[in-house]
Every structure is written in structure tokens, then in C-alpha cells.
Amino acid sequence: MKSFLVTILLALLFVLALIFGARNEQLVTISYFVAQGEYRLPIVLAVVFLLGFLVSWIVAFYYIVRLKLSLKSARKKIASLSAAQQEQNA
Template identity: 40%
Template sequence: MKRIVALLVLALVFIAALALGSQNGQTVVFNYLLAQGEFSLAALLGLFFGLGFVVGWVVFAILLLRLKLENRALGRSVRRQSRELDAMHRPEAAKE
């Protein structure tokens, strides 16, 4: 349910930005590495907002993957140590 609400809010923000951007016809000169071009300010803002969003998600996904792998390794370590503890306590129970 939270995801649906979040997606709905994101869609509404995107639609509002699109509506406002369509009313702004101002063009700007954008100098990039090899050349320059004249672009709509709304298009450039949308492009860089989208790129920032994608880069943020990629960084988040990499960090999440790293944490999941670390969690899996720690889980294996806990299971291995638990088996070792069980093996250590079994002979004591048999002696009593």
C-alpha cells in the first residue's frame, strides 16, 4: 500500500512538473564536453533530474546488494558457529 501511495505521489509530481515545464518556453545554451547546444530549460531540468534519479537508484542498488551479500555471509557464519556449539555440548550431555 505504501508503494502505491508513493508511486501515486511521484506520478503527480511528475505530471505537475511536466505541466509547468510545458508553459516555460525559455531556451538556454548548454555547453557540454565537445560542443554546445540550445535546449529548452524545462527539458534540461527534466533530463538532469531523471539522470540524478537513475544514478541514485544505481548507487542504492549497489549498496543494498553489498549489504545483502554481507548479511548472507554473516548468516552462514552464525549457522556454522551454532553447529559447532551444538557439537561441543552433545558429548557433555551424553557423559551425564
């Protein structure tokens, strides 16, 4: 439920950025290492927001998977220790 609310909040922020950009039809010059281009402000805002969202999602996904694997390993270890303790008591 919490992740759903966060997703809705991010979607609202994205829509807000698009509305802000739609009201500003200026051309923005972006300089790359080798080239340079002129783009409309709404496009730049949308691309930068989506790239930031994707990068943060990938980093969060990495940490979530790492924690789940660690938890799975800990649960296996607890189960094996619990089984060994039950054999000793029997």
C-alpha cells in the same frame, strides 16, 4: 510498501517538473566541453531529473546489494557456529 510510496512521490515530482517546464517554453543554452546546444526547458528539466534519479538509484542499489551479501555471509557464519556449538553440547 515504503519503496512504493517513495516511487509514487518521485513520479509526482517528475510530473510537477514537467508541468513547470511545459509552462515555460523558453530555449535554454547548454554548453558542453566541446559543443553548445539550445534545448527547450521542459526537455532539460526532464533529462536532468531522470539522470539524477538513475544515478541515485544505482548508488542505492550498490549499497543494498552490498548489505544483503554481508547479511548472507553473517547468517552462514552464525549457522556454522551454532552447528559447532550443538556438536560440542552433544
